[in-house]
Amino acid sequence: MKIAIFGANGPTGRILTRQVLDAGHAVAAVTRNPGEFPLDAPGLTVVGADVYNSEEVERVVAGQDAVLSTLGVPYGRQPIRVYSEGTGNIMRAMTRHGVRRLVCVSSSATDPAAGPHGGIFFSKVLQPLITNLLGRTLYEDMRRMEAAVAESGLEWTIMRPSGLFETESVTDYRMAVDYLNGTFTSRTDLADSMLRQLSSSEYVRKVAAVATFDQKPSLIRMIAREASSKKSAPDRTFEGDPS
Numbered sequence: 001m002k003i004a005i006f007g008a009n010g011p012t013g014r015i016l017t018r019q020v021l022d023a024g025h026a027v028a029a030v031t032r033n034p035g036e037f038p039l040d041a042p043g044l045t046v047v048g049a050d051v052y053n054s055e056e057v058e059r060v061v062a063g064q065d066a067v068l069s070t071l072g073v074p075y076g077r078q079p080i081r082v083y084s085e086g087t088g089n090i091m092r093a094m095t096r097h098g099v100r101r102l103v104c105v106s107s108s109a110t111d112p113a114a115g116p117h118g119g120i121f122f123s124k125v126l127q128p129l130i131t132n133l134l135g136r137t138l139y140e141d142m143r144r145m146e147a148a149v150a151e152s153g154l155e156w157t158i159m160r161p162s163g164l165f166e167t168e169s170v171t172d173y174r175m176a177v178d179y180l181n182g183t184f185t186s187r188t189d190l191a192d193s194m195l196r197q198l199s200s201s202e203y204v205r206k207v208a209a210v211a212t213f214d215q216k217p218s219l220i221r222m223i224a225r226e227a228s229s230k231k232s233a234p235d236r237t238f239e240g241d242p243s
């Protein structure tokens with residue numbers, strides 16, 4: 001198959017690109033910085049495009065069999081719109097060019113009412129801190145993206161991982177419709193779960209929770225990294241945003 005991967009140059013996107021190539025597909029890896037993309041392999045085309053630019057997005061999407069998106073930005077106080085607007089541009093291009101299958105990454109934090117993600121300290125203290133304070137603007141935009149994807153008429157799957165961390169290889173991770181009580185998801189597992197959607201209809205038009213249970217990272221280190229990363233790469237603000 002011919003697969004476009006948005007967010008291909010991010011930590012999950014790079015793993016996903018490798019896995020999709022290894023599975024024998026042709027990949028258009030989308031990044032704003034093609035010169036920095038670390039992979040070079042038969043079947044790989046690295047494409048420079050910004051998801052805010054609908055013409056660039058359309059050029060990538062035309063002729064693909066499916067689109068995978070690991071697009072993301074760090075937490076920030078400013079309103080975030082890359083998930084909703086970027087994925088909106090991707091979906092419009094897909095509709096125009098008859099590309100039906102979309103698998104995009106959201107987060108388990110978009111739906112706090114679904115259930116806890118860990119023990120009492122995590123669900124009562126850390127989870128509210130992450131969803132209502134550190135990540136409030138990000139999760140607001142993910143919810144806008146999820147709503148638009150669900151309305152799109154495409155053959156979509158929304159992936160909801162929990163806190164991302166690294167494992168050396170794919171573990172015995174779990175998936176479920178809508179919700180899993182898991183605090184963490186390995187990026188390698190998330191990538192594998194997305195790759196599997198290309199050959200399965202089990203989660204078409206469904207939200208897929210994906211979580212890793214065999215290994216776990218240091219929670220404090222993860223939160224510190226997420227909190228500090230917002231200074232390094234702020235998302236664009238809404239037009240006219242005074243802040």
Ligand SMILES: NC(=O)c1ccc[n+]([C@@H]2O[C@H](COP(=O)([O-])OP(=O)(O)OC[C@H]3O[C@@H](n4cnc5c(N)ncnc54)[C@H](OP(=O)(O)O)[C@@H]3O)[C@@H](O)[C@H]2O)c1
Pocket residue numbers: 006007008009010011012013030031032033049050051052070071072073074082086105106107108161162163164165187226
């Ligand atoms: N971190 C967590 O614990 C966590 C938990 C749950 C869900 N998630 C979600 O999981 C996904 C993957 O996360 P990740 O940490 O692997 O990746 P990431 O660092 O959030 O970002 C992925 C890539 O998105 C691309 N991107 C951002 N804005 C873009 C734009 N305007 N146009 C084109 N590309 C753009 C960037 O690539 P270029 O700069 O190369 O263009 C970036 O490397 C994200 O959606 C994230 O929100 C993360």
